[in-house]
Amino acid sequence: MSSSSSSLIVALVSKSYHIYKKPVDRLKQLLLSPLYEVCLKRRVKQYFTEFHALSDVSFKAARGETIGIIGANGAGKSTLLQIISGTLSPTSGTVEVNGRVAALLELGSSFDPEFTGIENVYLYGAILGLDRREMTKRLDKICKYADIGEYFHQPVKMYSSGMVMRLAFAVIVHVDADILIIDEALTVGDAFFVQKCMRFLRDFRKNGTVLFVSHDAAAVVSLCSHVIWLQDGRIKMQGSPKLVSEAYLEMQVMKSQNISEEQMNRQPSLGDRTSESQKQQEQARDMRLDFINRSNLRNDIELFQFQPDSLSFGQRMASIVNVSMTDEAGCVLRWVVGGEKVKLCIGCEAHEILKNPIVGFYVKDRLGQYLFGDNTFLTYEDKALEIAAGESFYARFSFRMPLLPVGEYSISPAIAVGTQDEHLTQHWLHDALVFKSHASSVVNSLVGIPMTSIEIIVQ
Numbered sequence: 001m002s003s004s005s006s007s008l009i010v011a012l013v014s015k016s017y018h019i020y021k022k023p024v025d026r027l028k029q030l031l032l033s034p035l036y037e038v039c040l041k042r043r044v045k046q047y048f049t050e051f052h053a054l055s056d057v058s059f060k061a062a063r064g065e066t067i068g069i070i071g072a073n074g075a076g077k078s079t080l081l082q083i084i085s086g087t088l089s090p091t092s093g094t095v096e097v098n099g100r101v102a103a104l105l106e107l108g109s110s111f112d113p114e115f116t117g118i119e120n121v122y123l124y125g126a127i128l129g130l131d132r133r134e135m136t137k138r139l140d141k142i143c144k145y146a147d148i149g150e151y152f153h154q155p156v157k158m159y160s161s162g163m164v165m166r167l168a169f170a171v172i173v174h175v176d177a178d179i180l181i182i183d184e185a186l187t188v189g190d191a192f193f194v195q196k197c198m199r200f201l202r203d204f205r206k207n208g209t210v211l212f213v214s215h216d217a218a219a220v221v222s223l224c225s226h227v228i229w230l231q232d233g234r235i236k237m238q239g240s241p242k243l244v245s246e247a248y249l250e251m252q253v254m255k256s257q258n259i260s261e262e263q264m265n266r267q268p269s270l271g272d273r274t275s276e277s278q279k280q281q282e283q284a285r286d287m288r289l290d291f292i293n294r295s296n297l298r299n300d301i302e303l304f305q306f307q308p309d310s311l312s313f314g315q316r317m318a319s320i321v322n323v324s325m326t327d328e329a330g331c332v333l334r335w336v337v338g339g340e341k342v343k344l345c346i347g348c349e350a351h352e353i354l355k356n357p358i359v360g361f362y363v364k365d366r367l368g369q370y371l372f373g374d375n376t377f378l379t380y381e382d383k384a385l386e387i388a389a390g391e392s393f394y395a396r397f398s399f400r401m402p403l404l405p406v407g408e409y410s411i412s413p414a415i416a417v418g419t420q421d422e423h424l425t426q427h428w429l430h431d432a433l434v435f436k437s438h439a440s441s442v443v444n445s446l447v448g449i450p451m452t453s454i455e456i457i458v459q
């Protein structure tokens, strides 16, 4: 990307803070340090420790790009975005912005609670570099977009959080921003207004640049074209939303289970099982035969071979050794038609005694968006289940295959031990079974559900 096509260039941005143990240390630093330096011509000890909230962060964003910024609490997301929006200066590094930046962080946090909605519109406009005359021209439209009625004339302290969001977003929509910075607060709240914001964002993204900040990997996958993962003030990883969010999710699982990266076995050696799965593939029945010539929009879904060597993590008291989709009679399928009854079988092997194993899966689309998933926990919650070391077992999920838009999908199975809320992942296999929808009547939604009937009734 050339710098001229970039609407935003962040180059080696760092931010550090001086941390003082006691308030008096700040005073000592302020008074003694320069005094010593002048009188004694030497540096004296520092009364603070330096904390690096951001270290050498660099990236570029082009017009039409939506960049996701993910990271745990304290990772440096707000610091970075405050620097980009110009409300905080970096300790070192530069930010080049081509155009107007409008930030909607912690929605409405820059509103003055004592001022009315209208007064805050002017205030917010001023922060974004628009004078009173320009804001007056836009006031009616902002009022209509926010749709908060008489509250527009009331002090903001009387607003519900939903009203604050409505007003803040209405302003953002009408300030002709080139770069929008928003956070996940936008995606919660009144569903109709969220949809309205999303429609604006979808449109805005065609020419503008969006920075979307979130803790939630699934949210960035559905909105962003590129994702930056911040950890301890540094870029831990950046790239495609799917890859980065998977790695981030993996790290979160490891953290919640107190597992170090070394403890994770990331090298499955299940190659010897490939031949078995190949055999299954050859014997698989083509379910399309039953549906031939019914419709050219029939949702033909091709299932590929189980990938035992796909990226995985887990403690490995057990392994996933096979994933297949079968028809009701148990015959392994190579093709399935959306809307048909199928069974998803996840074969496992225990390497040690397993108490209360949970087997589950997620189905994801090409962008890594989670479409649906389930696990065995609730069904087995009241039944003590113990599996001896060396035993094989499998979990089977029976459901109707949803109708899927044309594209590639994958199933990520997992086995864990414990409960739904507190468990230790033993083996999580990313994209273990890939499948492809070749034709579909579903175009504008993530999945379609099989209709039992469709009618027009003229009275």
Ligand SMILES: Nc1ncnc2c1ncn2[C@@H]1O[C@H](COP(=O)(O)OP(=O)(O)OP(=O)(O)O)[C@@H](O)[C@H]1O
Pocket: 017, 051, 052, 053, 071, 072, 073, 074, 075, 076, 077, 078, 079, 080
């Ligand atoms: N004024 C400050 N003085 C000292 N440390 C600060 C200051 N502002 C932020 N920090 C620290 O910098 C780090 C990054 O903070 P930041 O708010 O950017 O994180 P974040 O990723 O936005 O977190 P969250 O998701 O919780 O909002 C944190 O450890 C925070 O405590």
